[in-house]
Amino acid sequence: MRRITLPILLLSCASYTGLAEEYVISQKNKSFSEDKITINVGDTVHFLNEDPFFHNIFSLSDEQFFDLGSYPKDETRSVVFDTPGTIEVECAIHSKMFLLIEVKKNEDK
Numbered sequence: 027m028r029r030i031t032l033p034i035l036l037l038s039c040a041s042y043t044g045l046a047e048e049y050v051i052s053q054k055n056k057s058f059s060e061d062k063i064t065i066n067v068g069d070t071v072h073f074l075n076e077d078p079f080f081h082n083i084f085s086l087s088d089e090q091f092f093d094l095g096s097y098p099k100d101e102t103r104s105v106v107f108d109t110p111g112t113i114e115v116e117c118a119i120h121s122k123m124f125l126l127i128e129v130k131k132n133e134d135k
């Protein structure tokens with residue numbers, strides 16, 4: 027039974043996400059490792075804190091509202107972006123931190 031179930035799960039997962047990719051954006055010296063990235067719907071961004079203090083990554087964007095809470099060095103929190111649009115990402119602790127994530131529909135590739 028397990029042999030049959032597993033491939034079906036993988037298949038449905040792949041068709042939902044397409045060729046979903048994963049990105050790592052680190053937070054170091056109170057800034058994001060990139061100013062702007064372009065990704066596709068279904069992609070995941072991992073926010074890795076490399077500073078010896080807390081960051082609190084969040085977005086108030088309509089397309090993708092999230093708040094990852096505050097977390098310490100070497101911890102990663104992740105967001106799957108499932109709506110196309112331009113997402114502004116900030117840090118609640120360091121107001122100068124800013125990242126733009128352009129989320130494209132998969133057809134735009």
Ligand SMILES: [Cu+2]
Pocket residue numbers: 053056080081082117118119120123
């Ligand atoms: Cu911060």
